[in-house]
Amino acid sequence: MAETTVATKSVKFIITRQDTPDSKPYTEEFEVPYRANMNVISGLMEIQRNPKKADGASTAPVCWDSNCLEEVCGACSMVINGKPRQACSALIDKLEQPIRLEPMSTFPVVRDLVINRERMFGALKRVKAWIPIDGTYDLGPGPRMAETKRQWAYELSKCMTCGVCLEACPNVNDRNSFIGPAAISQVRLFNAHPTGEMNKEERLDALMTDGGIEGCGNSQNCVRACPKGIPLTTSIAAINKDTTKHLFKKWLGM
């Protein structure tokens, strides 16, 4: 008896779909057979294998993005039961059904659950989130980083540019040019690095222009939403301090 109930157990999905970047979104319901230890991605794979809606009518398979399947690449981020998070680490057993999947519509939707996170990579370029070491001759090893600093800097380096913090932020939207929390935290990371520090003013300057750090309105949703537990609000406040200092130094010509 027990076996038959397990065999008929199923997982219900309500998925927000969109055929092209400009078309209207609509929802479709799906019901897939349950297996132990499923996650949202394996549910989506099931739909791909047998693209039929809950009412039996066939439909185009649902598109999504994923890569690492271990919550380090950020590609599979979507809104699951109202919360932005990674589909690969969203276990079916821990989700309330029906499971609602929506794209993170703060970003341009490419198709179904696939979004374009280009603006996040653009933001990293804008704040120069790298350490310039290229030159015409070998500069030798850089200064060492203190272990105490390395420990918190390592936490910041876990950012996978997933976009969840931007989706959670009420100030990231079409009316607002705010760069978003992730890039600000990366400025703190690269400015903490002993070699990166040598270009810290350039990164601060980038955040002191239109759509920079001033866009933060302190809702503090980002720090709660970040799947990597990155202390985003601490990073923002710390960079607020550095940009303020930098502002006064520039005014005083120091």
Next chain:
Amino acid sequence: MKGNSYFSRKLHSLLGIIPLGGFIVVHGLTNYQAFERGPEGFSNGVHFINSLPVIPLLEIFGIYLPLLFHGIYGLYVAYQSNTNTGRFKYGRNWAFTAQRVTGVLTFVFVFWHVYQTRIQVYLGHITHEELGSTMNLIASNPTYFVLYVIGVLAAVFHFSNGLWAFLISWGITIGPKAQRISSYICMGIFVIVSALFILSLVAFRGDEFKEAASAVLTLTNIG
């Protein structure tokens, strides 16, 4: 610097505390004299303020212009924000939305209140000495009283929560612990300053503020 929202936002933030935040606290303390010392105390407060040097300049550069800049730019900032308290039901997210809602309420309330009081003095309908009885008329009207309590609570919340945000925007409170402690202090400020204003509104209802009211019958044109 032109067209850089970093500078305008920094100015907006600064003006919210200096001078506007300072003004609202002094204003609360002056009004509170009405509760503690009655009409005497209140008119002493009004006299003291009006005896300050270069009052018109102080008013223009210390209050009107900062208020207009912070208020109008603030409306734009509020317009640029979404509300997602349905999805993220956290206290800080509610405060974020409340900061914007109370900003708009304060905007409406301040213009109405200034019209009822300071503008009437400018227009010559009342004198500075008659402000106590003007407030008596307003506070005795039940509808106005309720609207004033709402306006005052909105303005004081906006100031107190704004102070909390200001400390972050300028990089003064950085870690979660510092921000938590400052949120308790700002909540305390909210309670105390609200109490100052509400107690004075209650005091203005007293008959002792009415005596001069007959002299201000012209006031019927208010509201």
